[in-house]
Amino acid sequence: MRYFVTVEDREYSVEIDGAAMSVDGVPVAAELASLPGTDRRHLRMDDRSVSLFGRLQPDGWLVELEGRGFVVRVEDERARHIRDLASAAAPLETHREVRAPMPGLIVKVEVEVGQEVEQGDGLIVMEAMKMENELRADSSATVREVRVEPGQTVNRDDLLVVLE
Amino acid sequence: MFEKVLVANRGEIALRVVRACQELGVTAVAVYSEPDEFSPHVLTAEEAVPIGPASAAESYLDIDRLLEAARSTGAEAIHPGYGFLAENPEFARRVEAAGLVFIGPPAAAILAMGDKTEARARMIEASVPVVPGSAGPIATSEEARDEAGRLGYPILLKAAAGGGGKGMRIVESEAELERAFEAATREAGQAFGDPRVYMERYLTAPRHIEIQVLADSAGHTIHLGERECSIQRRHQKLIEEAPSPVIDSETRARMGDLAVAAARAVGYVGAGTVEFMYEDGEFFFLEMNTRIQVEHPVTELVTGVDLVGWQIRIAAGDELDLEVDPGWPTGHSIECRISGEDPFQGFYPSTGRVESLDVPTGPGVRWDGGIARGFEVGLHYDPLLAKLIVHAPTRGQAIVRMRRALRELQIEGIRTTQPFHLAVMDEPDFQQGRMSIRYIEDHPDLLNDGAADWQVRAATAAAVLLEEERRRTGASPGRPAVQGDSSSTSVERTAWQRAFDPR
Numbered sequence: 001m002r003y004f005v006t007v008e009d010r011e012y013s014v015e016i017d018g019a020a021m022s023v024d025g026v027p028v029a030a031e032l033a034s035l036p037g038t039d040r041r042h043l044r045m046d047d048r049s050v051s052l053f054g055r056l057q058p059d060g061w062l063v064e065l066e067g068r069g070f071v072v073r074v075e076d077e078r079a080r081h082i083r084d085l086a087s088a089a090a091p092l093e094t095h096r097e098v099r100a101p102m103p104g105l106i107v108k109v110e111v112e113v114g115q116e117v118e119q120g121d122g123l124i125v126m127e128a129m130k131m132e133n134e135l136r137a138d139s140s141a142t143v144r145e146v147r148v149e150p151g152q153t154v155n156r157d158d159l160l161v162v163l164e
Numbered sequence: 165m166f167e168k169v170l171v172a173n174r175g176e177i178a179l180r181v182v183r184a185c186q187e188l189g190v191t192a193v194a195v196y197s198e199p200d201e202f203s204p205h206v207l208t209a210e211e212a213v214p215i216g217p218a219s220a221a222e223s224y225l226d227i228d229r230l231l232e233a234a235r236s237t238g239a240e241a242i243h244p245g246y247g248f249l250a251e252n253p254e255f256a257r258r259v260e261a262a263g264l265v266f267i268g269p270p271a272a273a274i275l276a277m278g279d280k281t282e283a284r285a286r287m288i289e290a291s292v293p294v295v296p297g298s299a300g301p302i303a304t305s306e307e308a309r310d311e312a313g314r315l316g317y318p319i320l321l322k323a324a325a326g327g328g329g330k331g332m333r334i335v336e337s338e339a340e341l342e343r344a345f346e347a348a349t350r351e352a353g354q355a356f357g358d359p360r361v362y363m364e365r366y367l368t369a370p371r372h373i374e375i376q377v378l379a380d381s382a383g384h385t386i387h388l389g390e391r392e393c394s395i396q397r398r399h400q401k402l403i404e405e406a407p408s409p410v411i412d413s414e415t416r417a418r419m420g421d422l423a424v425a426a427a428r429a430v431g432y433v434g435a436g437t438v439e440f441m442y443e444d445g446e447f448f449f450l451e452m453n454t455r456i457q458v459e460h461p462v463t464e465l466v467t468g469v470d471l472v473g474w475q476i477r478i479a480a481g482d483e484l485d486l487e488v489d490p491g492w493p494t495g496h497s498i499e500c501r502i503s504g505e506d507p508f509q510g511f512y513p514s515t516g517r518v519e520s521l522d523v524p525t526g527p528g529v530r531w532d533g534g535i536a537r538g539f540e541v542g543l544h545y546d547p548l549l550a551k552l553i554v555h556a557p558t559r560g561q562a563i564v565r566m567r568r569a570l571r572e573l574q575i576e577g578i579r580t581t582q583p584f585h586l587a588v589m590d591e592p593d594f595q596q597g598r599m600s601i602r603y604i605e606d607h608p609d610l611l612n613d614g615a616a617d618w619q620v621r622a623a624t625a626a627a628v629l630l631e632e633e634r635r636r637t638g639a640s641p642g643r644p645a646v647q648g649d650s651s652s653t654s655v656e657r658t659a660w661q662r663a664f665d666p667r
Contacts, residue, residue, distance in 0.1 A: 055519075067583040070619065
């Protein structure tokens, strides 16, 4: 079976056929064992022994190894094919959502609806663990919606501002 | 010696103080907020008192509740740890007024060093060199503009009442000044309840070097050499070591004498740290921290002196009888702060549950940790979770040992600074001791090197996990069957697995 594996913005093609395995067409020797009742896994890959954790989450497999955490999306060939058909029919997105990168407190809202912003302009000042962080526009746009106000606490990934 | 000491803190430092009490034969009383009930400091102490909800203002910062906990348990002294009330002169006064001993310096010394502008004035008086800056706090952005024009950009705005990077802003040009002044004032007000800020000239690439001092009530004041803490991000230290790779014994003696003079100038008693900026052989007084420091273990490991134990002994009236060993410092020590921050996401706070924790052990490794498996890391408190400290005969060996220990550390469930530390241990400038407080800005690709190997491993593991999952659940309707039977997939039962799940 061929799997399409997405890690961050990189996609790998992993082929598993019985005991034989390849990554992007290059054969690899990999074995993965699980400690029953835990998320603990032991990966032996090309003579490197790596202890890791793997847990299924709604958005993919969370794989944690040497302090690095990856949310890995895995699709088999069939799922990939279905998704390709669906996305071809969907309209292009024209708006961008600015979401909270961390839980925290909104200190300041620096923009209002209708305002034009340039790349690098401040949008929102957030405070978490007593440190302020400014969220800035990643390109020039128009502010379509502002969903928060100063003093409000937000969770990670809460929608703050919609740009167009 | 006291019979019972209350530890008015949480996390790794509370556990450190509990341990020091126990080694002195003193009963330790822990206090805890609701989410901290199962923290190591609580479970290790002989007695524990709940003091309120998660909010620090209603628990670890609530002086009345802490004093009541001390009264109800019969504790004779209170150790404040660091952070929270450790540098609050009002707390020190209230503890003494309640007939208890505050394990720390006199309130007057905290007050003198806590007000950074007063501290500067006192140091100038005591002939300790300071960074050029404003004579006192700055009231308005107009005044800030005039002062910055006099000192020359870049300048640094700092909270008069604070430390630890809160209320601090670097300003490169006049255009940024008004906004930075407002932000620093606001942050200082929120963090310290005192919005006053002052200004200093900003040194371009200094090292952060600090001297540990110990003083007793009988008038003995000694220094225990330096720590280098140049690896910082936004003025928060990440890696500390002792000794510094650039300080020779002559400079150490000179800085040590000045640190002792600084401590004496404010009538200091207990453990304290005099921080300096060091650039091109010149050093300037930065501030004095009137408490135990996060990074105190590196000094403990190269001197063999139990600093927290001495804090308690000095507070109990013991005199310092430390013989300063001529061969000291012995070997080299490095500390890495393991914080709940994701170095791949700009060090943003990472929250969640510690699903699993395996702590490094082996020769020369010390773990001062405030977390355990099942612990929920939230946003209420400082993100510091634990400190990993190593000691070895040379700096090179300490780096290798730290890398080994970091690789043994396994924390599941939250992101921490662990991969950042691993990358630093492998980076040539750090290995050669070439660093300044700009180290992180100067090494933007630190975390990208070698990342692809980890991605491939994660990708491979995930593909096998899905294959395994589908094999276990069987092929569901509408989904393609998994090829091969279970005995021929790449996943095999290992001896390890069989040992836990014999079939």
